[in-house]
Amino acid sequence: MSLDLPLPEPSAVPADARAPLSFIVLSNFFPAARRAVRYAAELAAPLGAQLVLLHVREATVLEGELLPDSPEREGDLLMAVQTLADEVYVPTSVELVGDLQLPTARALARQYAPALFVLGRAADEDDEHEVGPAVLEVLRSGQFPLLLVPETYPAAAPIDRVLLAADGDAFNLDQPAAALRLLGELRPSLTVATVSLIDDDLNCAAALRHAKANGLTEVARHTTLQAVRHAYPWEGLLQTIDATRADLLVLVARRHSFLDAMFHRSVTNRLLRTSPVPVLVLPALD
Known part of the structure; x- marks a missing residue:
């Protein structure tokens, strides 16, 4: 004999089942960016958040000529960025992009939602390589929450x-x-x-x-x-x-x-x- 009983209402999704908060950190190998990675990791650890190390590939010029991309160069760059990821103890992924135009930034924000972009501020205001075109593009869009971390900031997260x-x-x-x-x-x-x-x-x-x-x-x-x-x-x-x-x-x-x-x-x-x-x-x- 079977009983036609009403199915129970689905339970609410527990808070910890939500998609983790993501910190998309604009990354390179200079001190300000490395400080931003460390700060984001310190902030992410107690929150169960994840890091995405975003590296914007830059064209390489040798004697006035543009060097073409190659699988070897791409692999070297991926390995180098992965070493940054290996230095932190939170879930971390790596994204390599050729540019950071608005469609790319929007796609990353959707993929890793809810997400904040994180970038480092160089101690030397005239240090242009720390604020390149990719960073300026994100900043000028005014469409994404941004966390700017001073290179010289000594304290560790969390924020009180x-x-x-x-x-x-x-x-x-x-x-x-x-x-x-x-x-x-x-x-x-x-x-x-x-x-x-x-x-x-x-x-x-x-x-x-x-x-x-x-x-x-x-x-x-x-x-x-x-x-x-x-x-x-x-x-x-x-x-x-x-x-x-x-x-x-x-x-x-x-x-x-x-x-x-x-x-x-x-x-x-x-x-x-x-x-x-x-x-x-x-x-x-x-």
């Missing part, structure tokens, strides 16, 4: 204190899943900071409201609001990093202003070049 730079203007984060997942698993304390020459409580309240609307306060252990009086926003924020002992600075990059001012004398540019702690750049819609 986060400083969010806010200006009181409304923003809507663009595809924030990876960044919110990272902050949610870290559960840091969050300081929302505004910088102004005058006392502006309404601006502070608006900054907190917009942070909350985008889910940034929900992933924090607790949240505080801090107003800073200073003539120069970037200097005021640098002082606040020190005062709050922040481990991470979070910047919201509205795409239009990010594209226009990222590589000029903007607040974002100054902080990316001078922040003593890693910087998480979150793209926002205009």
Whole structure:
């Protein structure tokens, strides 16, 4: 005899069955990139996240002539990048790409979702080989969350204190899943900071409201609001990093202003070049 019993409802997917968070680290063999790899590994280990070492192949020129790719050269490069992967103790894969145009970056972000791009900032600002065309392409797109790691940053992950730079203007984060997942698993304390020459409580309240609307306060252990009086926003924020002992600075990059001012004398540019702690750049819609 058989009984026609209703099937049980499928159980919810356990949290640890989700796709792991991925850190796509732009990798080469220079010190800043190696520091970024180590930092990403330190961050990934307690979170069960994975690393993807992304190396952009560069054309080799000898006596003015372009050397063609060959299986031998490709194999040598893959072996060399694999040595970087072997130095860390978290699940790590290697991707070699010929360029990092937007379609390639988007494909990688989809393949390893949820994912953040990670790159190192050279100690020498004039060290151009550390910020090549591939990095600039990703930065200028304003479409991906980016974690920028100073070569000289001495501390190890995890992150416990986060400083969010806010200006009181409304923003809507663009595809924030990876960044919110990272902050949610870290559960840091969050300081929302505004910088102004005058006392502006309404601006502070608006900054907190917009942070909350985008889910940034929900992933924090607790949240505080801090107003800073200073003539120069970037200097005021640098002082606040020190005062709050922040481990991470979070910047919201509205795409239009990010594209226009990222590589000029903007607040974002100054902080990316001078922040003593890693910087998480979150793209926002205009």
